[in-house]
Amino acid sequence: xxxxxxxxxxxxxxxxxxxxxxxxxxxxxxxxxxxxxxxxxxxxxxxxxxxxxxxxxxxxxxxxxxxxxxxxxxxxxxxxxxxxxxxxxxxxxxxxxxxxxxx
Amino acid sequence: xxxxxxxxxxxxxxxxxxxxxxxxxxxxxxxxxxxxxxxxxxxxxxxxxxxxxxxxxxxxxxxxxxxxxxxxxxxxxxxxxxxxxxxxxxxxxxxxxxxxxxxxxxxxxxxxxxxxxxxxxxxxxxxxxxxxxxxxxxxxxxxxxxxxxxxxxxxxxx
Numbered sequence: 001x002x003x004x005x006x007x008x009x010x011x012x013x014x015x016x017x018x019x020x021x022x023x024x025x026x027x028x029x030x031x032x033x034x035x036x037x038x039x040x041x042x043x044x045x046x047x048x049x050x051x052x053x054x055x056x057x058x059x060x061x062x063x064x065x066x067x068x069x070x071x072x073x074x075x076x077x078x079x080x081x082x083x084x085x086x087x088x089x090x091x092x093x094x095x096x097x098x099x100x101x102x103x
Numbered sequence: 104x105x106x107x108x109x110x111x112x113x114x115x116x117x118x119x120x121x122x123x124x125x126x127x128x129x130x131x132x133x134x135x136x137x138x139x140x141x142x143x144x145x146x147x148x149x150x151x152x153x154x155x156x157x158x159x160x161x162x163x164x165x166x167x168x169x170x171x172x173x174x175x176x177x178x179x180x181x182x183x184x185x186x187x188x189x190x191x192x193x194x195x196x197x198x199x200x201x202x203x204x205x206x207x208x209x210x211x212x213x214x215x216x217x218x219x220x221x222x223x224x225x226x227x228x229x230x231x232x233x234x235x236x237x238x239x240x241x242x243x244x245x246x247x248x249x250x251x252x253x254x255x256x257x258x259x260x261x
Binding site (some may be wrong): 003005006007008009010011012013014016017018020022023025026029030033036037040041043044046050058062063065066067069070071073074075076077078080081082083084085087099 | 105107108111112114115123127130131134137138141142143145146149150153154157158161162165166168169177184185187188189191192193194198199200203211222223226227230231234235238241242245246248249250252253
């Protein structure tokens with residue numbers, strides 16, 4: 001959990017300071033991994049499922065992490081496609097330079 | 104642990120963004136190793152397959168596609184925003200660590216709750232089946248969206 005907290009702090013630092021779209025993606029991925037690590041760690045403390053005769057290990061935490069990893073992969077694919085399009089339109093991936101998105 | 108946190112810092116601070124991508128892969132590999140240590144081998148293998156197998160390659164290809172000297176070495180950020188970022192990150196880290204140490208979780212012993220992939224499969228195919236279906240729809244929608252975004256409009260040959 002302490003490693004997870006450190007990873008989350010690094011991710012927040014990257015999200016605040018960086019202006020390159022790919023670095024922002026890296027920071028978001030690091031934060032997602034910190035959250036996943038916490039899910040698996042806390043999942044170890046869940047009680048067994050079922051009655052005493054048919055006690056099954058509780059797999060909820062790990063199942064949730066599997067779903068989360070798949071969602072993160074989909075999100076990364078979309079972000080990378082957006083980065084390619086932004087580069088093609090602006091020849092730049094600096095998010096503060098994307099003036100056309102300002103209201 | 105040191106590898107995980109160190110590679111995460113390398114991923115954000117490396118001068119060349121290619122080295123940053125490699126650092127990210129190292130960090131994700133460290134997280135997979137921690138999953139192994141936490142008695143979750145199936146999740147660890149899934150993490151290696153998806154993140155390091157697919158996503159690292161995807162990121163590397165994107166870096167090569169849009170590579171240009173101008174931003175391969177990115178512009179240095181203002182020192183004020185860097186200091187603000189460091190303070191924010193440190194504050195959140197300290198808050199989370201204090202919150203984790205303040206709980207009485209230490210008095211519980213870890214019950215050997217090592218769920219195998221059989222348990223995970225049972226849970227996915229029974230109670231969590233709707234989640235799986237929605238996730239499949241989201242994945243296919245995102246793939247279609249990514250393909251549409253990155254489509255190249257070619258001139259019609261006349």
